[in-house]
Amino acid sequence: MLVAIPLESFLMVVTLAGWSAVYLGKEAAQSARPMAKRRRQTDPWIVRGLMALLLLAIVGNGIPSAVDAAWARDQDLRLTRIARAEIAPEEALAPQAPSPAAAPEGLTRYRVNARLHGDHLTWTTHLLYSNDTGETLEDIGLHLYPAAYTRAVEAIPLAETLAEGDLNGAFRAQARPGTFQVTDVQVAGTRKRSTLEDTALTVALPRPLRPRRRVGLAIRLEARLPRWPERFGVWDDRILLGNWIPTVAVREHGAWRLDEFSGIGDPFYSEVADYRVNLELDDALGVVGTGDLTGIAATDGRRRRVWTFTSRATRDAAFAVSASFQGLEQRAGGTLVRSWYRADERERGASNLETAVEAMRDFGRRFGELPYDEVDIVETGGYLGGMEYPGVVFTSDSSSVLAGVPLLGDLFRHAGFDAAQERYVVGHEVAHQWWYAAVGNDQIEEPWLDEAFAEMSTRLWLRRADGDDRVFRTVNGAAGVPARPGVISAGVEDFGSNSAYSEAVYLAGANLLIELRERLGAAAWDKVMRTWYRRTTLEIGTVEEFIDTVSDVAGAPAARRLRHFL
Ligand SMILES: [Zn+2]
DSSP: OTTHHHHHHHHHHHHHHHHHHHHHHHHHHHHHSOTTOOSOOOOHHHHHHHHHHHHHHHHHHHHHHHHHHHHHHHHHHHHHHHHHHOBOGGGGOOOSOOOOTTOOSSOOEEEEEEEEETTEEEEEEEEEEEOOSSSOEEEEEEEOGGGGGGSOGGGSTTHHHHHHTOTTSHHHHHOBOOEEEEEEEEETTEEOOEEEETTEEEEEEEEEEOTTOEEEEEEEEEEEOOBOSSSEEEETTEEEEOSOSOEEOOEETTEEOOOOOOSSSOOOOOOOEEEEEEEEEETTOEEEESSEEEEEEEOTTSSEEEEEEEEEEESOOOEEEESOOEEEEEEETTEEEEEEEOGGGHHHHHHHHHHHHHHHHHHHHHHOOOSOSEEEEEEOOOSSSEEEETTEEEEOOSHHHHTTOTTHHHHHHHTTHHHHHHHHHHHHHHHTTTBTTTBBOOTTTOTHHHHHHHHHHHHHHHHHHHSSSHHHHHHHSOOOOOOOTTTTTOOGGGOSSHHHHIIIIIIIHHHHHHHHHHHHOHHHHHHHHHHHHHHHTTSBOOHHHHHHHHHHHHOHHHHHHHHTTO
16 A cells, blocks of 8 residues: 555646646647637547546556555465464474473472463462572562552553553553452461562461472462453453462562562563463463463363463463464574464564564574573553563554554554564564573663663664664654663662653663673674673673673773763
């Protein structure tokens, strides 16, 4: 259509010009013709005019139609080719358990047995906790983020940001909280006392747990899912299970880091662990998410199936459920990339795959291979662009927020904003597989370590792939946000809104890294990043350790430059 529209306007101009020429020509001809002429014939200018009009009508209708038809044929061919390569979620089955080379033994283990009936979820997490804190523990602190979705809508994390972008009113009309209950907590097989404060669960241990010892916990939960478009909840025909598994908090300075579930940023902080998730669903539903799909088992005569996902050395496990997922897959280095979408999002699904593979190859070459053998990109129909989890990315475009809004959707599409945003978001979210999933960080106190790094990675990849910053500029407007002191040590609580946060931490934060790269030169910078990635993969990195790495690899002046922004 994009091709046909300028052509149609061009033909309209030609038609008008033709008509004017015909009339002007007629007057000129009449004045020049001798009045004495006896026989009155049909005026040749009228005939010529009609002929010209006919010709223009044929051309005017024919050319755009031909262009349209050619475009539609190409499009059909392209969609048929995509459809032929498509897989269903069941076909992602890989019965052998994953074994990333770098995954350490003896990690904490999560075994989750979940059942979903409509929007009703029950799940029991069996946790075999390994105490590698170096301390003797009296209790264990865990995050139960689903508890936040029972608050009033406006108090649920991201509500403000979602309401700001709610152009068609769908969020305000449909969003509603869910319910949530801790139905049972057991330690070593015995029912135990626990306290839930907001999203923080503290479980008292029957006897102190010495360093390097293990203890088994079982936490049984029940929820009616909220109607919510991001992270956790039901929206349209998709169910998102993000931040839903009880996660042991990080232990620092003799206390559990049970920070409040902030509405700013992605305030999650966890250590790597091994996960196995069994999810029982109706037969008609499919599920995609973190780790490898290592089993699908039918339940006896109940028209339900249990899907088993296994992942090693991961910080969390998130899933998306739908009756209509279709997928495409391609390798990027040692990692299999899959893109999941609905049939009516086929083109977007294909371009998400292309973008993700392109970006991941670039990041793999720049920083080092990912320790995960699969990464999924899932179109979730949400609002906010993208949300990263280990091994899976939830993405959304402007279509759901613009559905029913006249003209704006077409304008965004034709102006190239949609395509640019999609490319940018997918690049940024897959970069988080390096910065957040593989290299962990404190996303509450030191979000610069993953957000600015994901931004910097995306911008460097786009510069190399496109030769310029056009995609970045289309999405972000001006890039000239100078970094101010404090930017690399700012926490999510230092900001009043997500826009202020992203301007400082993402934009200015990435500018600082890119500026440092320009000072040091690309080769030295790549060495810094590769060293950082090697040192901290599957660990938790800190800003101080990054500055030390810069100092080791690139020298004290570069480290001093960074320190200026602490
Ligand atoms: Zn991000």
